Amino acid sequence: MRAPFRDQRGVAKYRHEVLAVVLRAGEASRLQVLARRRDHEPFAGRLALPSGPVEVSESMEEAMDRHLADQLGLAGLAHREQLATYSDPGRDPFERTIATAYLGLVPCDRQEDLAIGAVWVDAVDLPELAFDHHLVVETALERLRGKISYTNIAFALAPAEFTMATLRAIYGAVLGHDVDVTNLSRVLRRRRQIERVGILAEPGARGGRPPSTWRFTEDSYRVTDPFAALGPGRGHEV
Template sequence: MIRPPFRDQRGVAKYRHEVLAVVLRAAVGEPFRLQVLTRRRDHEPFSGRLALPSGPVEVSESMEEAMDRHLAGQLGLVRIAHREQLATYSDPGRDPFERTIATAYLGLVPCDRDEELSVGAVWVDAADLPELAFDHHLVVEAALDRLRGKISYTNIAFALAPAEFTMATLRGIYGAVLGHDVDVTNLSRVLRRRGQIARVGTLAEPGERGGRPPSTWRFAVNSFRVTDPFAALGPGRTHEV
């Protein structure tokens, strides 16, 4: 049963307002895969179930400051490469304890980030989510849709990639986000034509198959930019449609 809200002298209901964070990374592997950061709840409701990091907004802080505070306090995560407001969730029954309105954020971290997180922090496969608390599976789905859309017409992949990378690594990141394989040659052509990436040099050692060492690249701008507002990276040969 949901606890009735507090009302002020004029009868206006005062609701709990929290922030939710969907923090994603591209886990290195064959293939690369997207993972979302969760924590295991140690109290009711949904005690023992995995949930997104969340918490109330204090009267003296912005929602972005609240998000940073809860990520650091609950999970030990102190650096986000990119974040943006995602959506607000206000279903009256979304929290079985009390009326809670939640504003969700999308956060991204690079695939090579080696940050020691708090005990209880769990990276889970975004494509095969376990049962999450509250309505958090809907929030993750919205975050994935947002990222899939933006990776085609913006440089948002900078927040998932290392500072320097090979095109094979970038191909894996794009494939993990889009959910299909991409052609590395065409991906390189598209991103270079847009001016999104710049060549750094070459690795000291050749690749796994031998031959010439692969080139290394970086993103030209390490902040969010719309680079081609009408582009969509299609499957197959990674053409723009």
């Protein structure tokens, strides 16, 4: 590791970067995280979270948006929040680097052409990642699992309109266990998080009456019930 630059008073000047854990609800009720293949050392050829330095003229949020667009071709997030700061002196073998990580969410139906080298991977059964990025993903998953029970954060993972079956799959992907769709609907309607939009023109996969479509009542983050938690099994509040 090369020695840090020091100013005239001897104060070390460290590299400060931003890290982004961008999650979506993928197929088979699994969370996915967006990564890219590194083309240079250290850890050349290994997958890593999108990251990069913060310029003197920009905020950390602006830096993250810039790196997501430049490295991955991803423009805009449905939700973003600061996650944690990582400052282990040995986390970057090339130079002393302090990283501020962010959690970002995108809807499950969002379609866009990502940059070459960008790939969605399973966020729970992670492949080997560069640096300490597996720890960052684990922190992001813990944060999201906690917040999905007592906030409306699922709005950022859901399509603009959805069936309760789709929303159930999203909650299951985040929580890691099945959620009873009837109880989920009851809880979210009681909290006024969702509202009915209409009826699908076509019946569901099993036939019968077409399912209703729903939407979240707000498209910004809000704590709705600070003491609630969605338990396993039938998905009731505990």
